[in-house]
Amino acid sequence: MESIPYGRQNITPADIEAVVAVLRSDFLTQGPVVPAFERAVADRVDARHAVALNSATSALHAACLAMGLKAGDMLWTSPISFVASANCALYCGARVDFVDIDRETFNLCPEALARKLEQAEDTSSLPKVVVVVHMTGQPCNLSAIHALSRRYGFRIIEDASHAIGARYRERPIGNCEFSDAVVFSFHPVKIITTGEGGMVLTNDPEIARKVALFRSHGITRDAQRMVHQPDGPWYYEQLELGYNYRMTDIQAALGLSQLQRLDESVEARHRLAERYDELLAGLPVSVPVQRSEGRSAFHLYVVRLQLERIDRSRREVFEAMRADDIGVNVHYIPIYAQPYHERMGVRRADFPQAEAYYREAISIPMFPTLSSAQQDRVVRSLRNALAP
Template sequence: MREKNYGYSRQYIDEDDINAVVEVLKSNFLTTGPKVAEFEEAIKRYLGVQYAVCVSSGTASLHIAAICLLEKGDKVLTTPNSFLATSNAIVYAQAVPIFVDVDAQANIDLNLCEAMLKKDNTIKAIFAVDFAGNMVDPKGLSYLSEKYGVKILEDCAHSLGASFGAHKAGDCSFCDVATLSFHPVKSITSAEGGCIVTNSEAIAKKASILRNHGIVRNSSEFIYNDDNPLYFEMQDLGFNYRLSDVHSALGLSQLKKIDFFLTTRRKLAQNYDKVFDNTSIRPLYKNASSSYHLYVIRVNFKELGKKRADIMKSLKSKGIMLQTHYIPINAQPFYQKMGYNPLSTPKALEYYNECLSIPLYVGLEDNEQEFIIDAIKSEILY
């Protein structure tokens, strides 16, 4: 029997996850304790990076990473096709986002990035997003970094577990810093949580201080002396972005299952690929190395003669909840008030007008996926 609702994604929690959380609830630490450090070590091993700093959300990881990389007024190339947090982090750091149009896979177009870098040598960084779990070309980003001296942030909120050739998303082999999200619909979840990963000791140190109110507790780093054994110093304006042991326990348990999660998502994606092949339903991309955070299709609704809203409403009546990832960031009222115009990135706007994210998550059974496929086909193909 099918479930009542099929969202575009959802978390997968098993008894091991529940037991891991319960164990922490019975321990002496609920907030920042040994499980946070254990989770950070596990992330470092998985990605092969030198430093991992866990924080309270993916947005927090972007915020802190932006402060670590940018100065006030810095110009930053980024994509309009992302959740708002990516460009918001640039604004939080008092820097200036410059939206670059997308390529055929809805990732930031690196050729357009280079064209902008050639024209403006004051651009300081690129914030690239691995949209839907499909990595931006690491060689392309590395080339731009080396040739134009720009800093690179890889937003891996969608791509933990993905790879591109010999590069793994978040391994920092081609970027200064990468950010992770552990929101429930991501590759793994800690309920809420995020992480800054880097091979830079300076970035990791600053990130660790910023996540805890800007506080320094190491006496060798104090500016002033005080004989109070509990003395500490706030040396920067930081935030309460710490991750708890409860969240970290769940994240640790989930990370142990990431290979199973990836295999399952890729199999579901392949099922969709086969069904939609040679039809007017176009998968955004086909990539066996993607983490498939999302499965996105493109439909020319004008040619179809139907409104996307009507299709979404009809499928919702059958328990199938679709999503649109994303409304271009430069189309949002906040950014338009700042002077941005979605018409400046026409491919992103065209993509948005055609996109639908359809259900893909661990726990989706074969018969349930068949039900979803038949319902989508009946709305779009027949």
């Protein structure tokens, strides 16, 4: 029987034709398609500036650099995320700490953040940047977090790797109304893909300029920004220590093509989520909660096992489903539990909601081309795995 993965890219003939057109053109790397993709995404989410990079990890790093994060500074983020949400601080020489999650949304909890900020103010250890993660595509409570940023003076980066196509208060995630920058991911299992890729969205022209500089070795060919007088049309200057974080035209062509199906993809995910909600009713699991102020992109569909109602551990349920060729996964192991981060002395007891989430969470298959028959098979496997 065919294995059903937790996520899968959807590549159409139109996507292939778009990529082939670039391969037949004069530009493969930094040609006209990258800026066209940037403009299309910026317009789609109502942001003023967009800078495409080779991954969301690179985008997080470049956004932190553009905000001046450095040694001696502190970045806070959610422990329930991929490690890149925290590693972007370490790349800058800064320190990282975590804020516990909201039990229902799995996102950084504004109440926990407020308590931690009050304590940090007393010890002069406030963060310079807070990275909020729209976990599974469910928007954070951005308004509450933004209000705290005004009071305590930190910058906000939205890690929206799961959330292109999501909405908060009827506006698209990516518009930066409540943040300084937003990061999207275009990894193959995300809502749209460029193979590998990421993007920084911002309404701040200086952040956009710095991110664009950092993605290309810190080099400029803009004479107005140069320190010295150009001595010829070939002249360029390295102004900062940058990186090779560029996206190619090949990737951007795929992204442009996929972007045309963004609404279709998110709608399909919502239909699947609604059907999962119905099929799972009555089972000892908690299904994702949708808050009225936000509309998830449903990158992931995470169920939480009601362990007090079943006689099996999460591992036993997980392994039983894997034995049925259902590619369940766990998103994510708390970042502070990783050996590299454990050395920094974070106490698990400080994050009771993240710990509870990690004991109970399983991601079940969610992708737009998942058929009803496959979905039925996933639920049947879960039902059997939960049985005593």
